[in-house]
Each structure stands twice: as structure tokens, then as C-alpha cells.
């Protein structure tokens with residue numbers, strides 16, 4: 001009989017106290033590229049690779065939900081070639097994800113107004129969401145043409161419509177949440193923003209009411225699994241009081 005459980009070594013997160021839901025603003029791709037004398041688009045390609053590595057790490061250690069900010073409602077202001085590169089990377093990722101989904105068992109969901117995206121992307125999104133419904137596992141939510149204010153306005157409209165039809169539940173924070181893209185998903189416990197910026201930039205405004213925040217100067221393409229472990233350890237040292245004492 002083993003009398004002692006193997007204790008976690010320093011520098012490793014306690015796997016019995018993991019955040020259920022981690023949300024990440026994948027920031028710093030442009031600066032990463034600039035420092036290497038590369039075009040910004042190379043930074044996004046490196047960022048997309050890193051996203052895969054982080055999603056795999058989340059799955060391996062047992063995180064239930066990962067939400068990433070891939071493209072905001074404001075990102076359309078960027079030069080057309082940069083927008084096209086990000087959309088192209090998403091397409092590439094989705095094609096590869098579809099091919100490996102049965103094996104990887106990573107569920108994908110999309111937050112945002114995807115109706116304005118290219119037909120190819122919309123088809124890929126519909127396909128990945130349909131396959132995802134077939135199994136349980138880590139869920140990755142990709143925010144695409146997403147804005148927190150836009151999400152709250154759309155939810156308000158949907159609630160008002162239901163109210164007019166007499167089908168709306170009594171209005172509470174809980175019932176309102178079911179009209180958001182994140183319906184039935186727990187709020188993020190931990191919101192991470194790499195690259196040194198310390199703002200929310202219209203990301204998960206409603207859902208982050210009681211989230212813990214973690215900021216680091218590390219740029220997104222360099223935010224490797226070890227960096228994520230550090231963020232989780234910092235989270236595990238916090239005292240969450242939700243307005244109590």
C-alpha cells in the first residue's frame with residue numbers, strides 16, 4: 001500500500017485544483033514577427049501553431065473548456081491581406097481539425113457572428129460543430145468576429161423577442177446567460193492576456209465578471225505550455241471570494 005501520494009513538484013500545477021475554463025487573448029503575434037524582421041502574417045502563422053500546442057496541453061492536463069480570441073468585431077480594420085491571412089489560417093486549422101477530430105476528441109464551438117464569413121469557412125464551421133456534438137471531451141471555443149458588447153446586444157434582442165412571444169423566462173443573470181454564445185458553458189475561471197497589454201478589449205465582458213486575470217509580457221507565439229502552467233499555478237494561489245469575505 002502506498003502511504004504517500006506523489007506530491008506535485010515545484011513548478012507544476014496541482015491537477016486536483018485546475019480551472020475548469022481558461023480563456024486567452026492571443027496577443028503579440030505582430031510584435032513577435034517584427035522582432036524577427038518577418039511580416040506580421042508570419043506572426044499569425046506562429047500564433048496559430050502555438051494555439052494547437054496550448055489546446056493539446058489543456059486537453060492533456062484535463063482543462064474542460066478553452067476559449068480563444070481569434071478575431072474580434074474590430075479586427076476588420078486591419079489591412080485586407082492580414083485579415084485574409086488570419087481567415088486562411090483558420091480554414092487550414094479547421095480542415096486539419098476535421099481530419100483528426102475522431103482521434104483527438106476535441107470539441108469545437110464558435111462564438112461570434114459567423115454569418116458574414118466566407119462560404120468555405122461557414123461550411124467548415126458547420127461541419128466541425130456537427131462532428132463535435134457526437135462526443136464528450138475538452139471543448140475549445142473559438143471567438144471569431146466576436147465582440148463582448150455585440151454578444152450582449154444580440155442576447156438582449158433575443159430575450160426581447162422571446163418576451164414578446166411570451167416564452168421568455170423571468171429575467172435573471174442566470175436566465176440571461178442562456179442567450180449568450182456561451183450558453184451552458186461555465187464562466188472562465190482564468191483569463192490570460194500575453195504580450196504586456198492589460199485590457200480586456202471587448203472579450204467575454206459578461207462572462208469574466210468573477211474571472212481571475214493573468215497578464216504576462218511573453219508574446220503569444222512564445223506562450224508555451226510551461227507558460228500556461230505558470231499561469232495556472234498563479235491562479236491556484238489566488239483567493240476567490242466572489243464578493244464575499
Ligand code: FPP
Pocket residue numbers: 026027028029030031032044045047048051068069070071072075086089090093142195
Ligand atoms: C493579436 O495579435 C492576434 C490576432 C488579432 C489574431 C489571432 C489569430 C491567430 C492566432 C491565428 C488563427 C487562429 C486559430 C485559432 C487557428 P496582434 O496581431 O494584435 O499582435 P501585436 O499586438 O503584436 O500587433
